[in-house]
Amino acid sequence: MLPRRLDSSIAYDIARAMIDGFNRHYRLFRTESARAKHRFETADWAGQQRAQRERIEFYDLRVKECVTRLEREFRASQQPMEVWQQVKLLYIGMLVDHRQPELAETFFNSVTTKILHRSYFQNDFIFVRPAISTEYIEPEDPSAHTTYRCYYPKSIDELPATLTRLIEDFGLRVPFEDLARDIGDVLAALLPLFDHRRLRANFQIQVLDSLFYRNKGAYAVGKLINGFQEVPFALPILHGASGRLVIDALLHGEDDLLMVFSFARAYFMVDMEVPSAYVQFLRSMMPRKPRAEFYNALGLAKQGKTLFYRDFLYHMRHSTDQFRIAPGIKGMVMLVFDLPSFPFVFKVIKDRFPPQKEITPEQVRAKYQLVKQHDRVGRMADTLEFSGVGFPRERFTDELIEEIQQYAPSQIEIGDRNGDGNVEVFLKHVYIERRMIPLNIYLQECFDVLSKDPDNATARQQLEHAVIEYGNAIKDLVAANIFPGDMLWKNFGITRHGKVVFYDYDEIEYVTDCNFRRVPPPRDEDDELSGEIWYSVGPRDVFPETFGPFLLGNPLVREVFMRHHADLLDVAFWQGHKERILAGHVHDVFPYEQSRRFCTQRVVPLSPTAEAAPAAAADSLPQPAGVMA
Numbered sequence: 074m075l076p077r078r079l080d081s082s083i084a085y086d087i088a089r090a091m092i093d094g095f096n097r098h099y100r101l102f103r104t105e106s107a108r109a110k111h112r113f114e115t116a117d118w119a120g121q122q123r124a125q126r127e128r129i130e131f132y133d134l135r136v137k138e139c140v141t142r143l144e145r146e147f148r149a150s151q152q153p154m155e156v157w158q159q160v161k162l163l164y165i166g167m168l169v170d171h172r173q174p175e176l177a178e179t180f181f182n183s184v185t186t187k188i189l190h191r192s193y194f195q196n197d198f199i200f201v202r203p204a205i206s207t208e209y210i211e212p213e214d215p216s217a218h219t220t221y222r223c224y225y226p227k228s229i230d231e232l233p234a235t236l237t238r239l240i241e242d243f244g245l246r247v248p249f250e251d252l253a254r255d256i257g258d259v260l261a262a263l264l265p266l267f268d269h270r271r272l273r274a275n276f277q278i279q280v281l282d283s284l285f286y287r288n289k290g291a292y293a294v295g296k297l298i299n300g301f302q303e304v305p306f307a308l309p310i311l312h313g314a315s316g317r318l319v320i321d322a323l324l325h326g327e328d329d330l331l332m333v334f335s336f337a338r339a340y341f342m343v344d345m346e347v348p349s350a351y352v353q354f355l356r357s358m359m360p361r362k363p364r365a366e367f368y369n370a371l372g373l374a375k376q377g378k379t380l381f382y383r384d385f386l387y388h389m390r391h392s393t394d395q396f397r398i399a400p401g402i403k404g405m406v407m408l409v410f411d412l413p414s415f416p417f418v419f420k421v422i423k424d425r426f427p428p429q430k431e432i433t434p435e436q437v438r439a440k441y442q443l444v445k446q447h448d449r450v451g452r453m454a455d456t457l458e459f460s461g462v463g464f465p466r467e468r469f470t471d472e473l474i475e476e477i478q479q480y481a482p483s484q485i486e487i488g489d490r491n492g493d494g495n496v497e498v499f500l501k502h503v504y505i506e507r508r509m510i511p512l513n514i515y516l517q518e519c520f521d522v523l524s525k526d527p528d529n530a531t532a533r534q535q536l537e538h539a540v541i542e543y544g545n546a547i548k549d550l551v552a553a554n555i556f557p558g559d560m561l562w563k564n565f566g567i568t569r570h571g572k573v574v575f576y577d578y579d580e581i582e583y584v585t586d587c588n589f590r591r592v593p594p595p596r597d598e599d600d601e602l603s604g605e606i607w608y609s610v611g612p613r614d615v616f617p618e619t620f621g622p623f624l625l626g627n628p629l630v631r632e633v634f635m636r637h638h639a640d641l642l643d644v645a646f647w648q649g650h651k652e653r654i655l656a657g658h659v660h661d662v663f664p665y666e667q668s669r670r671f672c673t674q675r676v677v678p679l680s681p682t683a684e685a686a687p688a689a690a691a692d693s694l695p696q697p698a699g700v701m702a
Contacts (some may be wrong), residue, residue, distance in 0.1 A: 125446070198548070269299075335451055464497060541638075547638075
């Protein structure tokens with residue numbers, strides 16, 4: 074209900090304090106993101122990783138600060154409903170000319186939901202729906218900052234100079250090793266992608282104003298337009314072996330960019346005054362990707378979470394299927410369920426674990442937080458964490474309700490919490506991840522086909538690809554200082570793009586915290602014949618040579634694995650990586666294959682990277698029906 078008058082001075086002061094709190098948050102967020110340029114220029118990789126971890130914590134700290142201020146100065150939780158209605162309306166007025174209104178609305182929700190009773194969680198008091206449009210927002214000073222820059226070469230002959238100026242306009246303070254050579258490589262890869270013999274009146278290149286910094290790379294992201302043709306592209310810029318910069322590849326098309334902006338990779342650092350404009354530009358190049366995932370990729374995870382939840386509620390209103398126990402082998406730590414029509418899975422931590430799982434629910438939460446803050450190198454799925462989520466009871470199968478009540482009774486309540494006659498399933502804590510095909514199910518599909526048709530080339534290719542990708546995934550995780558712990562096939566999934574991703578985090582450890590050992594020889598014949606372990610095992614001892622019996626029971630899998638990844642069964646591989654990481658070395662892991670690098674197309678390579686592992690398989694590899702990213 075709309076108040077007749079906005080005459081409460083305390084409502085105005087509360088609204089002003091909240092907008093001040095948000096502005097402080099975004100100022101700090103943007104400053105830290107802008108510093109990524111200097112860290113890239115100085116090759117401060119440890120500082121880049123540290124800033125990545127710390128920036129994730131900014132939001133919750135600013136929300137806590139704002140809540141504390143509102144209670145201290147205004148006794149906010151004791152203010153009547155009429156005041157809070159005015160607070161929201163006055164806050165909307167303060168956002169009319171704001172450059173980040175959607176983020177400010179989400180910040181308002183984060184603060185008020187920590188102060189008000191849940192009966193206030195409706196659109197009169199919080200932003201259930203957005204109030205301010207994010208269309209056509211421009212930077213405050215367009216002459217100093219813009220969302221994207223446009224370049225208009227008049228002919229193909231001008232394209233090298235245009236691309237050179239495009240790169241130089243980013244103002245990097247480290248010289249390029251040979252920019253003319255790199256531009257030549259870009260041009261050679263770019264020309265076949267559009268009708269360059271017939272340039273249309275609108276021929277142009279648009280590039281986002283800020284570079285996208287992540288790990289040891291900086292990405293120029295843009296698109297080439299010629300008539301009705303649009304070519305999305307990204308140019309990864311790296312430090313070469315000489316210490317100078319190189320353009321490493323030309324990534325182009327929606328699928329290439331989806332890999333760069335994958336949900337399994339760490340967040341970018343980007344200097345944005347108007348984040349919604351960046352999202353709009355990126356979505357024009359990747360229309361299949363939800364807006365929520367763009368905000369996540371840009372480091373604005375709370376906004377991504379808000380948009381995801383709105384999308385989820387919209388899907389719930391326009392669907393009728395029921396949540397069910399997720400297909401596949403049940404886990405010992407997490408109870409997993411899904412909604413078949415929705416491309417995500419929901420995970421609840423069980424109350425009790427089997428004796429072999431020496432871990433507590435609190436430690437499981439800590440593992441998931443570790444993954445959130447760590448470089449996921451395209452091999453660990455990002456998760457959305459929700460507390461206090463209500464679902465309509467009629468949308469849950471009885472079997473799922475019984476499963477949750479049996480294994481996680483502390484996490485579930487069922488009842489009419491709002492007194493409106495609608496019975497809800499209330500879950501206290503839930504993780505949400507992208508649905509993937511579990512790797513064991515994917516491999517079983519291949520086995521089933523090959524059992525009927527041993528010469529089926531497609532099934533053999535899919536099996537080989539999956540096993541190679543599985544090994545590559547483990548090697549990428551190791552390069553990022555992550556030991557998966559439980560490496561069974563069921564703990565990995567395969568995405569729509571054929572990438573293998575790890576998603577079971579309760580046993581992960583830092584590689585540097587593990588003690589990699591060889592199995593000592595048996596002391597006597599009794600040891601050799603005994604089914605028992607004859608040697609002592611510490612809590613973080615790992616014996617790589619013992620992986621084989623658990624993973625390689627199928628001869629087809631074993632043959633492919635031993636051909637490509639036999640080193641994973643050798644303690645020297647693991648110990649070598651551990652020593653390099655402890656020595657401060659940061660490995661290169663990039664979202665494209667080794668074969669895409671310009672240096673592999675030259676006689677003398679620029680520098681080796683951790684992506685020297687065998688290429689996974691052909692880009693056009695066919696996938697079984699139902700594979701989802």
